[in-house]
Amino acid sequence: MTNWYGPAARDRSASAAQARAQRAIADAAPAIFWTDRPDRPQPRSRLTGARSADLVVIGGGFTGLWAAILAKQDNPAADVVVLEARSIGFGASGRNGGFVSDSLTHGLAHGLSQWPDELETLVRLGRENVAAIAGTVRQFDIDAGLRLCGKTTVAVAAHQVAELAALAELHRSYGDDATLLDGDQVRADVASPTYLGGVRLRGSGGLVDPARLAWGLARAAEALGVTIHEDTRVTGFDRSRGGVVVRTGDGRISCHRVVIGTNAYPPPLRRLRHWILPVYDYVLVTERLTDAQRMELRWPEAQGVTDAGNQFHYYRLTDDNHILFGGFDAVYRFGNRVDEALDQRDATHRLLAQHFADTFPQLDGVRFTHRWGGAIDSTTRFTPMFGITRDRRIAYAVGYTGLGVAASRFGAQVALDLLAGRETERTRLRMVRRRPVPFPPEPLRYPVVELTRRALAAADARDGRRGPWLRLLDRFGVGFNS
Incomplete structure (x- = not known):
């Protein structure tokens, strides 16, 4: 008689579950639900030739779009140009789950472990940030299904x-x-x-259609006078007497200031790869x-x-x-x-x-x-890293660790504050002033990450008990999470 309760039965059950799962995904299109739509925007033109601008924003995701909008709202006369290597919202901004979080610290508990003395301020700024996003959606009539449902x-x-x-x-x-x-x-x-x-x-965050939010923010930016170029990959920077020359495959822009919002994609500043x-x-x-x-x-x-x-x-x-x-x-x-x-x-x-x-x-x-x-x-601390370089001409905000739908607006504000030399409540935060611990270089980086992933899975299997490796990372405020 067959033993239906032993290892063989468990193997059959697992095999059947895998077969059902394979059937369930068999006809799934290898495409992003949010952007697989006939009404997606028409492509914008590529940058060709030479021109000038006051501010160049690199990256047409949420960080870049918010930076462009906030810069124009702060100074309507500024000439602002957004350069996107593919299309608006192509990266994480158009393919995430659409969760709008008011946390700037990757969750309240994590914020308490990292910045206990500043957490009250960070909580308030996070709530104000989400309220401002909702206000912009209303102001520009962006149909992105924003619901602050928690x-x-x-x-x-x-x-x-x-x-x-x-x-x-x-x-x-x-x-x-x-x-x-x-x-x-x-x-x-x-x-x-x-x-x-x-x-x-x-009353704490909610949901949005992320692609429609990105597309709506791009239209809002253009309504304010921002120029957006798609299919325009930045290849590097040159110094100039008046600021920075941004080089692309088919053109160049002489500008006073630059904001980088490339996030997971290889940044035009190679040094950022140590932290991302x-x-x-x-x-x-x-x-x-x-x-x-x-x-x-x-x-x-x-x-x-x-x-x-x-x-x-x-x-x-x-x-x-x-x-x-x-x-x-x-x-x-x-x-x-x-x-x-x-x-x-x-x-x-x-x-x-x-x-x-x-x-x-x-x-x-x-x-x-x-x-x-x-x-x-x-980043190693799960929250964004901010900074400014090249004679205070280039600022960046990168490293949102999955919570960038809302926090990207805050990051854009910080980058603009840094470029303007403004001391604000945001720039005084230790989260802004201090960088996270960098990741180790390859070939060490990959095995360290894999070790950490296995340790996290093991902790889940051991009723949440964290082993010595995770405890060591906790001690130094670093780790790995999705």
Whole structure:
């Protein structure tokens, strides 16, 4: 008689789950859901020839677009030019989950561990930043589905329940509307058998369609008088008597100041590569749910959800009832490699499909229509790095570690403050004045990152207990996370 309860049975069960996951992703287009639309903007022209400007912004993602808008709002007479190597929102800005976080510190607990004396100020500035984003969306009538609905963090392992209780108390101590939910309560809100508890945050961030936000910000910038060139890769800088000459493949711009917002992509300042780690994150999007499937989920407020592990998932409903499901794997390639060939990874997409089936078994048979990946930019402290160089002519804000949808506006403000020589509440922050610890160079970088990834996974498997390597990293304020 066959033993259905031994290792062979577990192998058969795992094999069947993998086969179901493969079928679920079999027809998924290798394309980004947000940008796979017939109404996406027409390409803008490439820069050719020589011209001049007051400010050149390198990168047409959120950091660059916010820098251009804020610079023009500060000085409407300024000649501002944005240079984008591909198209607006091509990088992380157009392919993320659309989570709008008011945290500037990669979460409240992390901020407390890094900058306890400044956290109250950082919390306030983060809230003001999100309010300003909402104000800009209203001012320019940007149809990006922005909803400040907060989010829910769920416990999917027993040790995470106590951790979330402490997190809820921490949020309440800083004035957040945080409700601790037991298992029955969180499952009554979003129907997943994997949930053991949760924290519901309201009035603290929310969701947006990231591509439509990027496209809308580009239109707003142009309405203010900003010039945007796509398909224009910056190849380097030259000094000039009046400032900086920005070189591109087919042109050059003489300008007074430059803001760099390239983030995970290779920066035109090579020195930044010591501090920035490009990490690949992967995402699936389901077919549109039927009304019956939507009702089975409950999820009345359609807030974003993340789970509380070191290797965590993030997921959300779109406005038209698809589910976006991503995260867990965070994959670094040797040598800081960023390449379109890495945007697809069968093993990770199949694993995400399996995890989706575990999270929502009532949606058995739902298939995925889109699958993609992309690089996000991390620093050793998980928060952005700011700086200025080349005779105070070039400023940068890079390293948002997955929370750049909102924090990029703050980063753009800091970069402009630095260029203007303004001492502000922002530039006085230790988070701004002090750089994170750099990553080690290759060939050491890759094994250190892999060691850290394995240690994080092991901590999840050991009820959250962090081993000696993670404790050492904690001591020095460095680590690795998705």
